[in-house]
Amino acid sequence: MEIGILIALLSAFTSSLRESIRKHVSADFSSVEIGFITQVYGVILLAPFAGYYLLRSNIAPTPGLLFAILVSAAGVLSSTYIYVEAMRISDLSVTEPLRQMTPLIVALL
Secondary structure, three states: OOHHHHHHHHHHHHHHHHHHHHHHHOOOOOHHHHHHHHHHHHHHHHHHHHHHHHHHOOOOOOHHHHHHHHHHHHHHHHHHHHHHHHHHHOOHHHHHHHHHOHHHHHHHO
16 A cells, blocks of 8 residues: 555544544533634644744744734634534534535635
8 A cells, every 4th residue: 555545544534533522522612612722732733843944944033924923823713713613513524524625715715
């Protein structure tokens, strides 16, 4: 089996497992709590890689860059909140296909 096929299968399996766990967890926690936990763990896991990259590159923290980061963070937080609310009130089989189409919609924009 090629490594690409194996990675795709593992990615699909872990994605479906993550979404079903998120659906069950959303019954016990509020959307704000789930969004906060998701973003904090994402930052904790990615901070070492981002720090290494920023130290190795010549990117200067200009006001435009900082503004773009803040706007991006606000967009991610609001989309996470809306997504968790949708997971809470709808069936997983309705919500998940819409989420899988997000890259296609973004590419069309």
